[in-house]
Amino acid sequence: xxxxxxxxxxxxxxxxxxxxxxxxxxxxxxxxxxxxxxxxxxxxxxxxxxxxxxxxxxxxxxxxxxxxxxxxxxxxxxxxxxxxxxxxxxxxxxxxxxxxxxxxxxxxxxxxxxxxxxxxxxxxxxxxxxxxxxxxxxxxxxxxxxxxxxxxxxxxxxxxxxxxxxxxxxxxxxxxxxxxxxxxxxxxxxxxxxxxxxxxxxxxxxxxxxxxxxxxxxxxxxxxxxxxxxxxxxxxxxxxxxxxxxxxxxxxxxxxxxxxxxxxxxxxxxxxxxxxxxxxxxxxxxxxxxxxxxxxxxxxxxxxxxxxxxxxxxxxxxxxxxxxxxxxxxxxxxxxxxxxxxxxxxxxxxxxxxxxxxxx
Amino acid sequence: xxxxxxxxxxxxxxxxxxxxxxxxxxxxxxxxxxxxxxxxxxxxxxxxxxxxxxxxxxxxxxxxxxxxxxxxxxxxxxxxxxxxxxxxxxxxxxxxxxxxxxxxxxxxxxxxxxxxxxxxxxxxxxxxxxxxxxxxxxxxxxxxxxxxxxxxxxxxxxxxxxxxxxxxxxxxxxxxxxxxxxxxxxxxxxxxxxxxxxxxxxxxxxxxxxxxxxxxxxxxxxxxxxxxxxxxxxxxxxxxxxxxxxxxxxxxxxxxxxxxxxxxxxxxxxxxxxxxxxxxxxxxxxxxxxxxxxxxxxxxxxxxx
Numbered sequence: 001x002x003x004x005x006x007x008x009x010x011x012x013x014x015x016x017x018x019x020x021x022x023x024x025x026x027x028x029x030x031x032x033x034x035x036x037x038x039x040x041x042x043x044x045x046x047x048x049x050x051x052x053x054x055x056x057x058x059x060x061x062x063x064x065x066x067x068x069x070x071x072x073x074x075x076x077x078x079x080x081x082x083x084x085x086x087x088x089x090x091x092x093x094x095x096x097x098x099x100x101x102x103x104x105x106x107x108x109x110x111x112x113x114x115x116x117x118x119x120x121x122x123x124x125x126x127x128x129x130x131x132x133x134x135x136x137x138x139x140x141x142x143x144x145x146x147x148x149x150x151x152x153x154x155x156x157x158x159x160x161x162x163x164x165x166x167x168x169x170x171x172x173x174x175x176x177x178x179x180x181x182x183x184x185x186x187x188x189x190x191x192x193x194x195x196x197x198x199x200x201x202x203x204x205x206x207x208x209x210x211x212x213x214x215x216x217x218x219x220x221x222x223x224x225x226x227x228x229x230x231x232x233x234x235x236x237x238x239x240x241x242x243x244x245x246x247x248x249x250x251x252x253x254x255x256x257x258x259x260x261x262x263x264x265x266x267x268x269x270x271x272x273x274x275x276x277x278x279x280x281x282x283x284x285x286x287x288x289x290x291x292x293x294x295x296x297x298x299x300x301x302x303x304x305x306x307x308x309x310x311x312x313x314x315x316x317x318x319x320x321x322x323x324x325x326x327x328x329x330x331x332x333x334x335x336x337x338x339x340x341x342x343x344x345x346x347x348x349x350x351x352x353x354x355x356x357x358x359x360x
Numbered sequence: 361x362x363x364x365x366x367x368x369x370x371x372x373x374x375x376x377x378x379x380x381x382x383x384x385x386x387x388x389x390x391x392x393x394x395x396x397x398x399x400x401x402x403x404x405x406x407x408x409x410x411x412x413x414x415x416x417x418x419x420x421x422x423x424x425x426x427x428x429x430x431x432x433x434x435x436x437x438x439x440x441x442x443x444x445x446x447x448x449x450x451x452x453x454x455x456x457x458x459x460x461x462x463x464x465x466x467x468x469x470x471x472x473x474x475x476x477x478x479x480x481x482x483x484x485x486x487x488x489x490x491x492x493x494x495x496x497x498x499x500x501x502x503x504x505x506x507x508x509x510x511x512x513x514x515x516x517x518x519x520x521x522x523x524x525x526x527x528x529x530x531x532x533x534x535x536x537x538x539x540x541x542x543x544x545x546x547x548x549x550x551x552x553x554x555x556x557x558x559x560x561x562x563x564x565x566x567x568x569x570x571x572x573x574x575x576x577x578x579x580x581x582x583x584x585x586x587x588x589x590x591x592x593x594x595x596x597x598x599x600x601x602x603x604x605x606x607x608x609x610x611x612x613x614x615x616x617x618x619x620x621x622x623x624x625x626x627x628x629x630x631x632x633x634x635x636x637x638x639x640x641x642x643x644x645x646x647x648x649x650x651x652x653x654x655x656x657x658x659x660x661x662x663x664x665x
Contacts, residue, residue, distance in 0.1 A: 142588065142638040152631050153631035318461030
């Protein structure tokens with residue numbers, strides 16, 4: 001049996017690939033499953049695509065904010081998990097409260113707790129970078145793995161549901177669920193919170209002095225410090241914390257709006273998809289809303305394709321990677337046209353209105 | 361007691377071997393000034409290639425396929441990092457996502473969403489006559505699969521090539537000061553491209569070692585952060601092949617601790633052991649950063665032409 005079975009599978013794979021080419025019907029079938037799962041009906045748009053888009057907009061926003069400040073936060077995944085865990089714990093403390101108090105007091109506190117936990121988790125990476133010079137790309141990824149192991153332990157240990165059968169926390173009572181945005185659908189007000197956060201971040205980065213400091217730090221830390229008298233260290237730290245808080249909020253919203261419980265694979269890699277979301281949006285918070293919905297549709301469609309046509313949904317992460325690489329290639333050719341020699345990420349910051357005289 | 365220690369050391373060497381291959385490859389890439397965060401994707405591609413190759417033609421074919429798969433993924437990164445001068449970190453992240461996605465897709469397509477169990481031929485340990493009789497250390501070092509011995513030989517070889525040949529000098533010159541290297545007549549892009557490709561071959565072999573000398577099967581995401589740990593190892597080893605080897609052994613020992621603790625009857629949540637290497641990576645990087653003895657190629661990570 002050794003080897004021969006796998007070789008047989010190998011042939012089957014080649015056959016399947018051949019089928020994709022020779023039988024257009026199976027491709028049509030897969031694509032129609034994709035359409036039905038993502039945008040084919042009002043239900044698919046509202047209850048699949050937009051529900052999926054909610055954590056993607058928020059984590060994409062977290063990545064975009066950090067990247068704009070020159071902080072390469074690849075840790076939205078871990079910060080999302082930290083936020084989801086904290087929100088679950090905070091909400092769980094209120095599980096015996098009267099429903100009115102739950103939705104009016106406990107729910108907002110749980111979301112704040114999630115944001116705080118996300119900020120704390122990214123704060124570790126900020127501390128490691130500023131105190132020891134540890135590259136945040138590696139530290140945030142390590143923190144992602146540690147967060148995933150911690151969640152795996154908690155849902156089988158201290159936070160497990162009372163019957164100790166399933167590796168998950170007990171389901172939150174109805175009073176601790178986020179309200180529905182569209183009645184009789186799965187879409188919760190978390191989507192509205194995500195859109196408001198994106199608009200808020202856009203305004204903050206574009207119009208405020210701290211937003212300008214963030215952009216200037218990302219564009220050229222040395223120039224920001226010497227010419228702009230900017231506290232680069234403080235601006236970088238704030239970028240880490242804000243980014244982590246947004247990703248943590250995403251986790252809190254996912255638990256209270258969509259899953260109602262914490263379990264091991266609560267995030268199918270939102271924090272990694274977030275990088276593609278942010279880059280496709282060219283790091284612009286408003287555009288993050290559109291690219292988040294685009295990737296939400298992509299993931300919802302892929303789920304439909306797996307359900308109805310048997311095409312593995314992990315194919316999406318390969319597609320996402322291809323999109324990132326295509327954006328990089330486009331940026332490389334564009335910068336060649338402009339004979340621009342700096343880093344593509346670092347855009348020249350435009351001072352906010354009224355600040356020109358002060359800074360320049 | 362000495363049997364426990366021997367088992368611990370044996371597990372240390374076993375876990376260190378794939379890290380060593382990946383770390384040596386990353387050392388070469390980083391000495392040319394390119395930090396390859398796509399290493400994780402290269403390793404998982406190597407693991408998948410190893411399964412495909414070994415199920416078709418045995419262990420040797422498996423290693424060849426692993427090296428080829430790693431090189432194929434590395435070529436994508438090399439185009440962006442060395443030719444297009446894209447941001448190395450973002451290109452590397454995309455390459456890692458691509459490697460994890462494409463292997464997961466092919467694997468699930470093949471074996472269904474559950475992922476059927478798949479067993480392929482593996483490389484058996486091969487004792488070196490005489491040397492394996494050395495008390496305690498002998499069985500740990502010299503009763504290993506053939507690929508571990510290849511790793512032992514590779515360390516001095518890479519060291520010698522980097523510090524004692526013209527090619528190695530050119531590599532380090534590019535990593536320290538690409539502009540000066542260009543003026544001196546070195547083809548900077550070609551050197552970086554080759555260094556990334558060599559790193560891809562070694563990273564692929566790293567994934568192949570996981571499959572063909574250890575696990576004997578493929579699992580989605582089985583690289584489990586080894587690519588990132590290898591990058592930490594390179595920094596801890598101060599961009600020197602010998603230092604990389606020492607750091608790989610430290611990490612191997614950290615991962616092997618769980619066997620030691622189990623043998624001693626200590627009980628702790630197993631997730632704690634699984635998380636330990638990641639926490640150690642952070643501690644190691646913090647230590648390497650606070651030591652500030654230099655050693656990093658001066659142009660590391662710069663996308664500048």
